[in-house]
Amino acid sequence: MSSDTTRGARARARIEVTAAIKDEARRQLAADGAAKLSLRAVARELGMVSSALYRYFPSRDDLLTALIIDAYDSLGQTAEAAHEEVVEADPAQRWIAVCEAVRGWALGHPHEYALIYGSPVPGYTAPETTVPAASRVGLLLIGILRDAHQGLGLAKPPLPADLRPEAERMTADLAPDLPPETVTALVAAWAQLYGLIGFELFGQFNRVVEDRTTFFRHAAARLAHGVGLVSPQQGRAAKSA
Amino acid sequence: MSSDTTRGARARARIEVTAAIKDEARRQLAADGAAKLSLRAVARELGMVSSALYRYFPSRDDLLTALIIDAYDSLGQTAEAAHEEVVEADPAQRWIAVCEAVRGWALGHPHEYALIYGSPVPGYTAPETTVPAASRVGLLLIGILRDAHQGLGLAKPPLPADLRPEAERMTADLAPDLPPETVTALVAAWAQLYGLIGFELFGQFNRVVEDRTTFFRHAAARLAHGVGLVSPQQGRAAKSA
DNA sequence: GTCTATAGGCGGATAGAC
DNA sequence: GTCTATCCGCCTATAGAC
Numbered sequence: 001m002s003s004d005t006t007r008g009a010r011a012r013a014r015i016e017v018t019a020a021i022k023d024e025a026r027r028q029l030a031a032d033g034a035a036k037l038s039l040r041a042v043a044r045e046l047g048m049v050s051s052a053l054y055r056y057f058p059s060r061d062d063l064l065t066a067l068i069i070d071a072y073d074s075l076g077q078t079a080e081a082a083h084e085e086v087v088e089a090d091p092a093q094r095w096i097a098v099c100e101a102v103r104g105w106a107l108g109h110p111h112e113y114a115l116i117y118g119s120p121v122p123g124y125t126a127p128e129t130t131v132p133a134a135s136r137v138g139l140l141l142i143g144i145l146r147d148a149h150q151g152l153g154l155a156k157p158p159l160p161a162d163l164r165p166e167a168e169r170m171t172a173d174l175a176p177d178l179p180p181e182t183v184t185a186l187v188a189a190w191a192q193l194y195g196l197i198g199f200e201l202f203g204q205f206n207r208v209v210e211d212r213t214t215f216f217r218h219a220a221a222r223l224a225h226g227v228g229l230v231s232p233q234q235g236r237a238a239k240s241a
Numbered sequence: 242m243s244s245d246t247t248r249g250a251r252a253r254a255r256i257e258v259t260a261a262i263k264d265e266a267r268r269q270l271a272a273d274g275a276a277k278l279s280l281r282a283v284a285r286e287l288g289m290v291s292s293a294l295y296r297y298f299p300s301r302d303d304l305l306t307a308l309i310i311d312a313y314d315s316l317g318q319t320a321e322a323a324h325e326e327v328v329e330a331d332p333a334q335r336w337i338a339v340c341e342a343v344r345g346w347a348l349g350h351p352h353e354y355a356l357i358y359g360s361p362v363p364g365y366t367a368p369e370t371t372v373p374a375a376s377r378v379g380l381l382l383i384g385i386l387r388d389a390h391q392g393l394g395l396a397k398p399p400l401p402a403d404l405r406p407e408a409e410r411m412t413a414d415l416a417p418d419l420p421p422e423t424v425t426a427l428v429a430a431w432a433q434l435y436g437l438i439g440f441e442l443f444g445q446f447n448r449v450v451e452d453r454t455t456f457f458r459h460a461a462a463r464l465a466h467g468v469g470l471v472s473p474q475q476g477r478a479a480k481s482a
Numbered sequence: 483g484t485c486t487a488t489a490g491g492c493g494g495a496t497a498g499a500c
Numbered sequence: 501g502t503c504t505a506t507c508c509g510c511c512t513a514t515a516g517a518c
Contacts, residue, residue, distance in 0.1 A: 014501095032363050033363035035276035036277075036363070036493095038493060038494085040493060048502080049502070051504090052501065059495085117443075118443070119274070119359030119360050120355075121274070122272070122274035123273070163455050166451060166452040166455055170451075174449070184459075187449060188456070188460045188463070190440075192432075192436045193436065194436050194439070194445075195433045195436015195439065196429065196433060198436065199431075200432075202358075202361055207414075208428060209411065209428060210411075214403055215404065215429070218429075219429045219432075222399075222429070255483095279511065279512085280511090280512075281512075282510090289484080291511090291512085291513085292485080292486090293484050295514090296483060
């Protein structure tokens with residue numbers, strides 16, 4: 001039992017030090033960017049010696065991978081929590097809520113957002129282990145569309161003939177129970193959502209858009225409409241598009 | 242006259258060396274990213290000594306600024322040239338041609354694209370001198386919408402009441418001769434366009450979208466529709482959206 | 483405009499003692 | 501797990517000779 005306690009204490013200490021390392025690394029991410037993330041600097045700031053960090057993360061890239069997975073999970077959890085709050089609303093409103101949650105997280109964690117959705121870190125390739133965390137928001141959006149589809153509240157966006165083969169391939173991969181028109185529109189809307197957020201975050205909207213919250217809400221609503229969701233509240237405006 | 246010739250030769254040499262420095266810097270941008278761009282490494286590769294570069298670029302950031310302006314200009318020129326080719330076509334087709342040109346340039350110059358539209362370089366702030374070059378593609382798109390508006394070929398996207406003040410502010414800034422509905426939709430489409438390109442370029446479409454050219458063409462066409470452009474050829478599909 | 487030399491830093495990663 | 505010591509590399513920027 002005393003050996004159990006010891007092991008437990010060691011495990012706890014390891015978890016705490018690991019968390020401290022990641023916290024400090026996140027701080028440096030904000031200051032210098034992922035490309036310059038340095039184990040040495042992290043160690044210095046924590047009052048450790050650089051070689052000690054290698055017991056926690058075998059290399060700089062492993063630390064980066066941990067930060068990426070944490071960021072995807074934090075974003076995914078934020079989006080899921082926001083969705084839970086409005087899970088009784090109609091699908092279009094749930095869509096908008098998730099979009100706004102993603103934007104809110106991005107504004108609150110700009111450097112982590114850049115880490116996962118910004119330019120790739122040169123010389124670093126994310127391992128497959130990041131995929132589950134990276135998929136969370138996408139799965140949430142698919143779930144909303146699925147609910148709308150089952151409730152017959154989903155219009156089919158247009159799909160030109162030359163895109164149909166690719167649309168069916170994507171559908172088989174991502175959501176075989178949804179129409180190819182929907183899946184294709186979703187993938188496009190997904191990318192466009194991150195375009196809106198990225199432009200705001202990375203300064204492209206400076207001196208262009210001022211009331212960004214309102215602008216974004218409207219853009220997210222139009223994206224919802226684009227994938228076939230029509231909310232009762234916004235039906236009038238959306239139909240006139 | 243001999244002094245003129247000498248001065249001319251010196252000026253030419255300066256231009257050539259400046260170009261060589263930027264070319265080598267672009268090569269390193271591709272390899273290591275903007276954050277690690279190093280005057281020393283550039284000098285080494287050119288067979289010069291690092292201190293010599295300071296006669297051409299007073300600091301690393303000035304070199305970066307030159308690369309950014311060059312990238313915006315290269316993109317802008319590519320987009321303008323592509324637009325010239327189809328300037329007789331209807332506005333929707335010209336819109337799509339410009340979008341495809343932007344994507345084509347991005348795929349051909351991924352690291353320069355990341356430099357201007359990717360995550361900001363930590364510690365670097367672009368000076369105002371980059372603005373004119375950065376505006377070229379936007380002005381091109383505004384011009385297409387202006388032609389469509391004057392030709393009465395432009396539908397008004399929906400604009401909710403709470404967005405109208407911001408829409409009118411943006412319109413006064415960007416294109417006072419266009420309807421606020423159009424300008425608002427354009428700004429959103431502009432961001433969404435870069436979202437599509439960024440996702441393809443930065444790997445988010447890996448294992449998701451395969452036939453990216455077709456996918457993009459369709460997405461660009463739907464963006465055209467979203468800003469109010471309806472091409473005769475695509476009228477049927479677009480109207481059913 | 484280019485050179486050498488120099489100041490004063492920074493980094494990743496490993497070996498071997500404790 | 502943490503330490504010291506070490507290898508070997510990198511950087512920005514300047515001074516001063518030519």
